Amino acid sequence: xxxxxxxxxxxxxxxxxxxxxxxxxxxxxxxxxxxxxxxxxxxxxxxxxxxxxxxxxxxxxxxxxxxxxxxxxxxxxxxxxxxxxxxxxxxxxxxxxxxxxxxxxxxxxxxxxxxxxxxxxxxxxxxxxxxxxxxxxxxxxxxxxxxxxxxxxxxxxxxxxxxxxxxxxxxxxxxxxxxxxxxxxxxxxxxxxxxxxxxxxxxxxxxxxxxxxxxxxxxxxxxxxxxxxxxxxxxxxxxxxxxxxxxxxxxxxxxxxxxxxxxxxxxxxxxxxxxxxxxxxxxxxxxxxxxxxxxxxxxxxxxxxxxxxxxxxxxxxxxxxxxxxxxxxxxxxxxxxxxxxxxxxxxxxxxxxxxxxxxxxxxxxxxxxxxxxxxxxxxxxxxxxxxxxxxxxx
Amino acid sequence: xxxxxxxxxxxxxxxxxxxxxxxxxxxxxxxxxxxxxxxxxxxxxxxxxxxxxxxxxxxxxxxxxxxxxxxxxxxxxxxxxxxxxxxxxxxxxxxxxxxxxxxxxxxxxxxxxxxxxxxxxxxxxxxxxxxxxxxxxxxxxxxxxxxxxxxxxxxxxxxxxxxxxxxxxxxxxxxxxxxxxxxxxxxxxxxxxxxxxxxxxxxxxxxxxxxxxxxxxxxxxxxxxxxxxxxxxxxxxxxxxxxxxxxxxxxxxxxxxxxxxxxxxxxxxxx
Numbered sequence: 015x016x017x018x019x020x021x022x023x024x025x026x027x028x029x030x031x032x033x034x035x036x037x038x039x040x041x042x043x044x045x046x047x048x049x050x051x052x053x054x055x056x057x058x059x060x061x062x063x064x065x066x067x068x069x070x071x072x073x074x075x076x077x078x079x080x081x082x083x084x085x086x087x088x089x090x091x092x093x094x095x096x097x098x099x100x101x102x103x104x105x106x107x108x109x110x111x112x113x114x115x116x117x118x119x120x121x122x123x124x125x126x127x128x129x130x131x132x133x134x135x136x137x138x139x140x141x142x143x144x145x146x147x148x149x150x151x152x153x154x155x156x157x158x159x160x161x162x163x164x165x166x167x168x169x170x171x172x173x174x175x176x177x178x179x180x181x182x183x184x185x186x187x188x189x190x191x192x193x194x195x196x197x198x199x200x201x202x203x204x205x206x207x208x209x210x211x212x213x214x215x216x217x218x219x220x221x222x223x224x225x226x227x228x229x230x231x232x233x234x235x236x237x238x239x240x241x242x243x244x245x246x247x248x249x250x251x252x253x254x255x256x257x258x259x260x261x262x263x264x265x266x267x268x269x270x271x272x273x274x275x276x277x278x279x280x281x282x283x284x285x286x287x288x289x290x291x292x293x294x295x296x297x298x299x300x301x302x303x304x305x306x307x308x309x310x311x312x313x314x315x316x317x318x319x320x321x322x323x324x325x326x327x328x329x330x331x332x333x334x335x336x337x338x339x340x341x342x343x344x345x346x347x348x349x350x351x352x353x354x355x356x357x358x359x360x361x362x363x364x365x366x367x368x369x370x371x372x373x374x375x376x377x378x379x380x381x382x383x384x385x386x387x388x389x390x391x392x393x394x395x396x397x398x399x400x401x402x403x404x405x406x407x408x
Numbered sequence: 409x410x411x412x413x414x415x416x417x418x419x420x421x422x423x424x425x426x427x428x429x430x431x432x433x434x435x436x437x438x439x440x441x442x443x444x445x446x447x448x449x450x451x452x453x454x455x456x457x458x459x460x461x462x463x464x465x466x467x468x469x470x471x472x473x474x475x476x477x478x479x480x481x482x483x484x485x486x487x488x489x490x491x492x493x494x495x496x497x498x499x500x501x502x503x504x505x506x507x508x509x510x511x512x513x514x515x516x517x518x519x520x521x522x523x524x525x526x527x528x529x530x531x532x533x534x535x536x537x538x539x540x541x542x543x544x545x546x547x548x549x550x551x552x553x554x555x556x557x558x559x560x561x562x563x564x565x566x567x568x569x570x571x572x573x574x575x576x577x578x579x580x581x582x583x584x585x586x587x588x589x590x591x592x593x594x595x596x597x598x599x600x601x602x603x604x605x606x607x608x609x610x611x612x613x614x615x616x617x618x619x620x621x622x623x624x625x626x627x628x629x630x631x632x633x634x635x636x637x638x639x640x641x642x643x644x645x646x647x648x649x650x651x652x653x654x655x656x657x658x659x660x661x662x663x664x665x666x667x668x669x670x671x672x673x674x675x676x677x678x679x
Contacts, residue, residue: 256472256487256672280480282488398490399528405672406493407527 018249025246031239032223035230036272039082039109043230044117047075055119055179057145060106060133061267062325063296064124064149065312067191068168070233071183072175077118078229078293081105084271084386094136095129100356101384102268103133110140120145120178122171126267126325127358145178147171153327155317165313172309188308194233196300201240202228203295206287208247210344213284214254215247219275225291257284258404259346263337263367264353264360266292266323268385277390278350282401286344289323296321324359333363334370341376347404350397351380377404410673411436411470413459414666415452415485416494416659417477420514420546421627422448423662424455426463429471429670433501437462438659448481456484474669476661489668492520492528497667498660499623500526503652507619509660510609510638510651512628514542517605519612521619526664532612541605542628544577548584548601552594559598563633566599573604580604602637610641613649620650629657 035043044056056075059066066076082088082105090111091104109115121144123134134148150167152160172183202225209221216224224243228236262278266289278285298319302311322328322336341349349371353360364380371378379400381393409428416423426437437459441451460467472486479488491511499509500522509520518533534541549556570592572583580601587597605628613622628634635653642649656663 255485256676276480280488281490395490395492398488399492401488402490402493405487405489406668 021246021249025243025250028239028243028246029220029223032220032227035227036223037085039085039114041077041114041117041230044075044077047232048117051075053179056117057120057122057175058115058118059122060124060126060130061102061269061291061293062124062126062323063151063293063316063320064122065168065171065316066233067188067195067301067308067312068172068183069122069175070194071188071191072172072179073181074119074175074179075232078226078291079106079115079118079121080229080269081385082109082114083269084273084388086386088386094140095132098356099129100268100354101386102354103129103136105385106133107136107140110137115141118144120147122147122149124149125151130267145174147174152317157314157317161313161317164316165310168309168313185306185308188312189303189305191233192301192303192308192311194237196303197237198228198233198240199295199297200300201237201244205240205244205247206295208244210286212252212254213257213259213286214252215250216243217276217279218285218288219272219279222272222275222290225294228294229291255284256405257282258348258401259284259286259344260348260350261286261337261340261344261346262288262290262350262352264324264351264357264364265290265383266325266360267357268354270352270354270383271385271387273390274352274383274387274393277394278397281394281397282405283350283397286346287340292321292323296323324363331366331370334367334373337367338370338374338376341371341374346376347408348377348379348400350400351378353380353382355382355384377408410472410670411465412666412669412673413456413470413473414494414662414664414669415456415473415475415479415482416491416661416665417448417452417475417479417481418514418627418661419443419478419543421658422451422455423659424452424459425659425662425666426459426465426470427663427666427670429666429673433667433670435656435663435666438656438662440658448478449483452482453484472669472673474665474672476665487669487672489665491661492518492531494661494664494668495625496520496522496528497526497664498656498662499625499664501663501667502654502656502660503621503623506621506623508613508616508622508649510613510622510624510626511660512542512605512609512624512626512631512634514546514627516541517609517612517626519609519616519618521616530616532615534608534612541577542626544580545601545605545628545631545634547577548581548597551581551584552588552597554594554598560630560632560634562595563598563602564636566593566595568593569596569599569603571600571604572597598633599637602631602634603641605634606637606641610638610645610647613642614645614647618647618649620648622649622651623657623660624651624653625657625660627658629653629660630655
């Protein structure tokens with residue numbers, strides 16, 4: 015490792031900040047933010063994607079909610095959902111009932127799967143009186159059909175937020191928010207490029223924590239944070255280890271436990287790309303930020319610039335080819351299909367994706383997890399042998 | 409000259425090998441250090457420094473430091489290899505004719521079918537219960553006030569072994585307490601434990617459809633009582649397997665890591 019000792023210490027401090035937010039299930043940052051801004055609201059949203067620009071333009075703080083991960087033991091949440099669905103809804107219900115979301119003034123449930131749809135209904139029952147919004151997305155990407163529908167959905171969302179705080183959002187306000195989030199996506203993309211090119215400089219676990227901070231802190235703060243981390247990474251040099259390069263896919267909604275990410279990295283892999291926290295990178299490239307109708311710009315971006323994901327309808331098999339292109343782009347040695355147990359979108363896509371990987375002779379393994387998984391021995395074995403098989407026998 | 413270091417980080421011992429890698433790899437130094445309430449990272453660093461110092465080498469002279477086991481504790485490493493891969497390679501180094509490796513570790517045991525090129529073909533391993541592991545044996549030895557290095561020869565003196573539960577470590581410990589209360593001879597208790605462990609690992613061999621020769625590796629591979637119990641159990645089951653071990657067997661993981669490290673160093677240099 016080379017670089018100024020202070021640089022390493024600064025980087026460590028910066029990463030610690032991300033981890034502290036990740037570990038804080040009581041959202042102290044939001045509490046502080048509300049104390050500083052008593053007239054403003056925090057709006058929680060669930061995975062995967064929500065157009066945060068609209069919330070931000072309304073003067074509110076968008077807060078990404080993922081559940082308690084491995085920090086939380088779910089007891090009450092189990093009473094609300096059957097055992098054969100994913101872990102995420104049970105976890106967020108537990109947190110809601112325990113008062114972890116006390117500082118959050120409203121919740122948006124984007125359309126991902128039936129479970130999240132039902133979760134919005136459950137929230138109406140368990141947190142009566144709070145703003146609860148089920149946000150539907152188009153599965154038809156023709157502007158005349160899906161575009162019209164989605165524009166109307168976004169307009170309705172804006173009106174509902176107006177009813178909450180009485181702030182009328184102008185095109186200029188929304189364009190300003192788009193500018194900030196465009197910058198945010200560019201910075202994340204820059205950080206992602208650093209990870210892909212030099213994964214020995216920043217582990218995926220740390221990368222995750224830095225990115226995840228953006229789901230809690232304001233976009234302005236997150237942009238500063240990202241710039242700081244990127245600058246510090248540019249000032250250090252580290253020796254690469256002899257590891258294989260892998261892409262992880264299937265973890266876009268319920269997030270994997272940090273222990274699992276670390277296990278994969280310790281078992282001999284550099285994770286050079288993944289779909290964790292996919293919402294922050296859902297839109298590829300910049301959204302037009304000088305339009306007279308920024309709402310339409312947001313809707314068009316969803317239709318025309320979205321990333322390919324299992325939660326979006328795809329009839330022509332382009333998701334498999336997209337993944338194969340990612341493998342090539344990141345010079346990956348293999349793919350790890352890693353989906354939460356009972357995640358219908360990810361698990362239904364998996365056989366087709368595996369077939370495509372086989373077609374291109376891309377090596378792959380697969381396993382499942384749930385967000386509070388604590389035992390990683392089996393995953394360690396699977397990934398360790400996968401890594402060795404590529405390093406020694408490929 | 410290509411120097412490699414292999415470090416096998418186990419839960420009780422840290423095994424370190426310094427190797428001169430070439431057409432005929434030679435082990436220059438070896439350390440098998442018990443962690444014993446120390447910080448494992450400190451033990452690792454000390455072992456690395458010691459093997460290098462003994463050969464008058466510096467860290468920079470080493471082409472590849474390879475870890476295996478709990479490799480994340482090895483800070484100054486180039487690469488990590490999975491335990492099965494390294495045990496297979498280490499066993500193959502001493503016994504090129506090896507067909508099966510039986511890794512008798514501290515936390516679990518594994519039976520590994522090995523190809524001619526030291527490739528892992530198939531494996532089975534014990535579950536999460538500790539009753540068939542070295543750690544269990546170590547605990548019982550401590551409770552009985554014995555020295556771990558003496559239990560092998562002590563076990564060989566047994567005439568009437570008494571077996572504890574083979575299912576659960578907690579039940580087995582209770583069984584041992586009862587045996588002590590009943591006045592069962594210490595050597596019969598130890599032999600009974602060896603037979604219980606042997607029974608579990610021979611079942612692994614049976615499941616794997618193991619072939620001869622079976623090379624023992626891991627921390628318990630030099631325990632004479634356990635080796636005798638494994639051979640006895642194999643005979644009782646008419647499995648017709650030859651079991652072999654040597655003084656380097658507990659170091660097989662570290663040896664394998666050092667060997668694979670050398671292989672990777674050359675492969676990366678070619679690329």
